[in-house]
Amino acid sequence: MPAQISRLADFLPYLLSVTSNAVSGRIADEYNARFGLRIPEWRVMAVLGDAGSQTQRALVGATLMDKVAVNRACKVLEDRDLIKRSPNIRDGRSHHLELTVSGKAMHGQIMPLALEMEALLFAEFTAEECATFKSLLGRVRRRVQDLSPEGQMKDRAT
Amino acid sequence: MPAQISRLADFLPYLLSVTSNAVSGRIADEYNARFGLRIPEWRVMAVLGDAGSQTQRALVGATLMDKVAVNRACKVLEDRDLIKRSPNIRDGRSHHLELTVSGKAMHGQIMPLALEMEALLFAEFTAEECATFKSLLGRVRRRVQDLSPEGQMKDRAT
């Protein structure tokens, strides 16, 4: 290994991307292996389990995923009988989505695993470093939003 | 009522993913608009411009991208006459890849833009915070590698 290959390795957006992909990949493998869930599906489960009944619209806001991604995730989860739809009286276009009994059961297994994974991945961080990391991530993200060319709010979350 | 079952918004891997996607998306738009380059192509240009002639194999190591992604990026860049191949005397399977004259010209424009974007995105960070951020990212990434099930080294970089 040559000592210094390129300045690419010092480029923050590159480091961010590589790290994020490594972490996401590792976690995706885990969820897929244990529950047959992909990340978009997992995110929907997490939000519904935590915040209760939600419309797709609300899920888009909570997960920062594209509405198409949310829709597809919901369809998969519904087919697997992990969530169910009930009519939205206040708005006939949408439905309320919530975990079924088996969905809740899975959620009860999923969340501990999530926390376990998080603890494992960030085991070397002190509580303070975790807080710093979160804070820095939040600031960058807000910064990007502020800089974004006029209101263009694409949901690129994966 | 179990105390706070971890919300998605507090989950570090999620924050990391969302932030990374926001940053990557913003930068991708910029490169695409100005040079018609996508991120894999940009990364190859960056490495070749900085480190000179490289094989695809070396580019895989330097960019942490899949060999297929590197291959495709090289093909595109070659078609656009931004890089050229020359035979590798020491190994007939591979070629040396390097920037052409126009490739160098573009590289000369690209890199300042990259640094400009980085400065813009992280303008609110002090030098120390940038260093901290880099360090934390590096530690997480190494951690993931160390935890990875024995030797499986998928290159998931986007």
Next chain:
DNA sequence: GCGATTTGGTTGCATTAGAGACTAATTATG
């Protein structure tokens, strides 16, 4: 109330990424 506009959700299509098979060249083994 009635047309125009907006919004939630869905579908289809195009683009992209990734795993695996395959070729050609190199290195290891006997």
Next chain:
DNA sequence: CATAATTAGTCTCTAATGCAACCAAATCGC
């Protein structure tokens, strides 16, 4: 050397992701 095992690169097929067009219900303006 001859053969086996490895490696660099390429190709192909399939899955995933995102955008844009679209439909239906709700809201706005008169």
